[in-house]
Amino acid sequence: MLWYPYAQMKTMAPPIEVVDARGVYLYTRDGAMIDSISSWWSAIHGYKHPELTQAIIEQAERFSHVMLGGLTHEPAQRLAAKLAEILPGDLDYCFFSDSGSVAVEIALKMALQYNVNRGQSGRVGILALKNGYHGDTFKAMEVGDDSDYHFILSALGKRADVYHIPTTLDALEAAFARHGEELSCMIVEPLLQGAGGMLMYDLTFLQRARELCDEYDVLLIFDEVATGFGRTGARFVADLVTPDIIALGKALTGGYIGHAATVASKKAFDAFYDDAPDRALMHGPTFMANPLACAVALKSIEVFERDDYLAKIKRIETIARRELADFNDPRVREVRVRGGVACLEVYEPDVLKGYPEFARKRGVFSRPFKNIVYTTPPYIIEEEELIRVLRTMTEFFATR
Template structure:
């Protein structure tokens, strides 16, 4: 049976695609009718119609296979959300299989800060492919990894000196947690195995990371709350970005830190911006006070509570500073990076640590015995990803990224702030290249996404949040398309055209799949 299946597959693959036979027929007809302009016009029209039909059928088959075989993120396998098929991307534009173009206001989940088809990153990838795409990192090293590590140490806060190159942002958080736990255990200090964080956080979808996401309103709470490690959660930071932080604002955090110091391995926070947990922008003074509190707890610097900062979403300029912790003028003991590290080209993460953490966890600084860090992803320090990441960071530093982010921020403020007057809107907030419109009611994502697609814009709302985190290269005209789309959603919600369930998801997405003019 398997052999027959292979034969059928081979015969199917050997058949020329429909477009080949169509092209041969049309070519013969054209040869016979070169002297007849009218017939030539009919042939051209027929060719165009056939090509459109073939493309349409090919796209339908692609999407059908997608539904049949693929399990997309944050979706049900039994009730999948329909997808749009992307053919290629360039600049800030996604081109769909049917030829439609969408301006990407999401930077592919906040990663593609340079946009798509970036010559410098393409060249870095091409050159590295010419020598070595991958090699294991156990017992071996290579130039791209060393160059990237040197550059990351150069651009991150000064105390961070050691770099662990892993394969995603979530894994960077897992490594950070392991470093913190091992920092105490390697020195014979038992019991310090819990983490302190704040409500409203998000740190990834792997188990260690999920355990420090919001335990009540987080996306993992319902399915996994009962099986995750139990950590400590202080209230979400109350003072907003730009506001001072009073002592009462950190009082409960300080109390929890003091009462549980003997069992704490580390504090972990997203600095300034809590991303997927609610797009909450909090005070730099609050972050500064947390650093001070961590330093105060311990008889010496070796017994202070460690501070882990998760800059996976905020790192590399998103908030207007190179790293969000720069707003507070502080440095963590451990730093997590990802997303924009490779400019959105390849999956990669990095965990940076101070010498004190690295040595304490590994055998120095009073450790009882030398201990290796037991983490080694197969694709850790992948040479191709390292080469592209190095090129991406260099490109960012070589461009006027700060001016670009300031311009994006000013435009988002000017064009989104008026939406705060809408009866459907709870809040509008802007920080750097992040613009958020928080609605009063949950957003029906398929309906709103389809509405935006009709306007040539790609966003992915969640919860009550309609937001954009555009590539830094986006022009004012392109960004205006994005904010116009957001305004249209708000206006439609306000007038009850969406959100009350008048249209089925399938109807909306079927309309969105149609080409203009159909």
């Protein structure tokens, strides 16, 4: 039996079977639907992009996978070099893995060992954000603010080395004043907290976090698994405030294959670069730097740059702001738009019951969560398709 994600298998609605996909459309036996969430934010070019598909085919005809221990290959070297080129500052040291959660684990492991390697093993604290989400592996869940995890861990006795703060300057200042000397790192989803409820916060918080991390000698980690490659309107939020370590995933491969990267600055890397074997980073996923993933990621970045995707994202933002400007409904608490994301937050989650079915009838695939209905469309979406998605979101309320 196929076991589905985040689902009570006994009561879940039957999932919709996809038989083909092209552009922004998913095809089922009953017709086409716009994928309004880009397969969890990843399919930024839509589906069956001829150049991306070709990149995978060509690499598969050479070799699909070799381990990276003791071996190397051109797609991995080229992708590491490309990421170093497009990331700001000296974020130049690229460690690949197979999913966003693992990329976050690696970032945290790096930060903790960074301190051990430089003789500061007392720094075991991690500063993280309330409503954060960093993936589903255990350390990633611990720095997230996930009630399911806290529920599991209350039985096991949760370690108190992670401090969760809201995204306010006061809370940030207070956290550093209290714990600054014992922190190894601060981890954030920069500007946009996705799974925590599409919460958007201000750049000034990140600017101040950068200053405090420098002052207290703490590594700043940006989890850009979701925000990377344009989702907030900037190519990376790291282009606006530079972290010491960044985690990338999802759109890295244009949604073709699960893959991720943890990219460290020279300062972080140098703490591992030594004659002593025990200062090495002891990590190595079997499928790290998978050649198919690297080949398609290189093509995805090439298309992103060549076809000026930042302008496409700006256009999505402009259309969404225009379409949602006059919308209000007493059941809706807030409308939020930033970059390639638009969402409606309602007061009561029950209001959204029936929304996926309503959307499907209008040819839109959508999956609200908690009290949020949202779109993170492929960047290649046409104006009239985006308008259909946005009007589906607003017109739903007129039918209830």
